[in-house]
Amino acid sequence: MMINGCMIHMCSYNDPITRLVQFPFWIRNQEEPLPNYCGYPGFDLFCDGANRLSIHLPNSGVFFVQAIDYVKQELLLNDPNNCLPERLLSHNHSISGNCSPFVPMQEQVYWLYNCSNDYLKSLKKIECLSGSNYAVIANVVEVTSNNSNSKCEKLGSIRVPGESGPEMMDYYLDLSSDIRLTWVGPECGECFQKGGQCGFDSNSSLEVGCFNAPRSGLAKNAIVAIALAFAAPLAFSAFCITYFMVRAKCDRQRTRRGDTSSIGITLPVAPTPAVAPLPQTQAVPSGLDRSTIESYPKVVLGESQRLPKPDDKSCPICLGEYLPKEALRTLPHCGHSFHVDCIDEWLTMNASCPVCRNSPIHHVT
Template sequence: MDTTKLIIALFFIFFFYLLLNSIVGTASASASEFCSSSLCGRTEPVIRFPFRLPDHQPVSCGYPGFDLSCGAFNQTLIELPNSGKFTVQAIEYGNQNIWLNDPQYCLPRRLLELNLSGSPFNGVFFQDFTLFNCTFDYKRYKLDPIGCLSGENYTIFASSSERAIRFLASKCSLVATVAVPVQWEFFQPVTTSDLSDDIRLSWGWPRCRRCEARGGQCGLVSVNSSVIECRNIRRHGLPRGARYAIIVGAGFPAFLCLLGFVYFICGRVICCSRWRQRPLMEFSVVVAPQPTITTAGLDGPTIETYPKTILGESCRLPTPDHNICSICLSEYMPKETLRSIPECQHCFHAECIDEWLRMNPSCPVCRNSPKSSPLTQAA
């Protein structure tokens, strides 16, 4: 039975090696997930990856360029490298948008010097406003001045209306024309504005839209890595703690059963080795025919015939109302590649619709079946 004892000893060593790796892996995962949300005040935005508060959250809980701070009045602040500090009014993690304003309540002055280079943020939609320095009595014209830029003997106005700009240009001196990151794409020309509304910016990386759409949260794989992973995806069933308890509770009895089974097999092998002089039983193996697997979707050549479109900075589509991919539920962004179905003109992310059509030969929106190639029909 020396052979049996040796096999059992080797099995114990291998089992505890796997158990040790599992414990270390679980500890590493727990350490990487130790990133709780934070906030500066009760009514302030929730702060989590890719943003972080350096005084409250570890370095691994945020992404470079997304550090925030808390002001004297519990305001959430962000500092842009070439534009200074702004208050964070709101953060939309699903669509990767952030709304900013001026902590000194004079956003127009900040817009005159706004420079987003060096930061991970860009404007989503822009509207040009022209500023004028005027000295006439504006009250009779029902114009809205920019109070924080005006003085006792002069008034500053901002307008995006060509008609109003022509009027102000005839009576006032030009200050500047600035591109304001407004909140909405579809806007009407404004006669005059005090430019006090929040500006809307967006970040392109790290890309966490799909993770957020699945109910998860992005995070770094490890402290010294820049690789992003999606964590805490909501799944139906038992909580993670309960699953771990079941695994640990059932693991030890299962190990004992497996150990007994190995011991029995080793005994049978030793017993059978004593009867090698007996002829072996011949047997045949019947191989069952493998079922033919057919693909229900479209073939690659057919999918590649559907037109592709690379979005420009304006993100204009043939159908403006369809600005969200119906498959991954993410908003279209500049430079992304879209593919449309010719029969119904519905657009999707190219990678999303390609994967869909390989499994489903119909449009995800209207359920109409696109025309298949002869190769697909023959299959």
């Protein structure tokens, strides 16, 4: 797909839509190098030997790119060795730096302790740092002890990019989750939210603009006209329903009393207009066909429950929380995910996304 003369790239055709690479990111080790205006300085990505999308952060090394959220301007990364605490502890720094455009959304300080196994019991341990006779745990609170017989030894502290809050203060964590970074500039989130494409305004500056954004919305007069068109029939229908309900109730009361005379209530009787019979029309399905629905990306959640969008923890249709081994389907045009059964049934009746109401773009294999 070409956007302003720049290709949307990926490292593998099996990559989900959350790993599609476009401006401000670009892949530098492609067989066909992209022009310099296809990526913003400092947003270089590369494909490793196993075709995994990766990024090199100054002073921090290489990380795998798990997902890119262009609207929220967030980058989800994970450690290639699946041992982020060891990496941070050995380098004694956090994932940030003056030479990188990416900064942690939040940083949480964790204290690492080496404890004997008989002391841990139900506490979560960091598997990649633990052994057969000892276990390393992480705690958000520094524990001080003057007891020389303590079964835990303090290893040090690390700063982990991610979410933090009061709800985490009572938990020992395994720190196996991905880390989240964000970038301040270039500002492209609003452009992507509108369905446009972000890029340089010119080849001589770093100013960016929004291109090919679809026009949306109606004029104020058109909105008023549509509102009146719906309000007038509804008001007339409500009047008719109320009138006939009152009249029927009065008729039942007169029947029970055996009285056919007037009961003192005079209701206006509107003339019945002649209504022409409506033409018989055949219902036309407004949903998508099965082959199109099946072409949309599908993923089965593992035990880590890594979602296409980390903030989306439940299905917007059934409101059920996502659980391991459940199948999710993602709409390619907007990235919203749902239970496969929920969204498949919805799309057979309605071609628009239940969340943003935009119509999906047919997936081409």
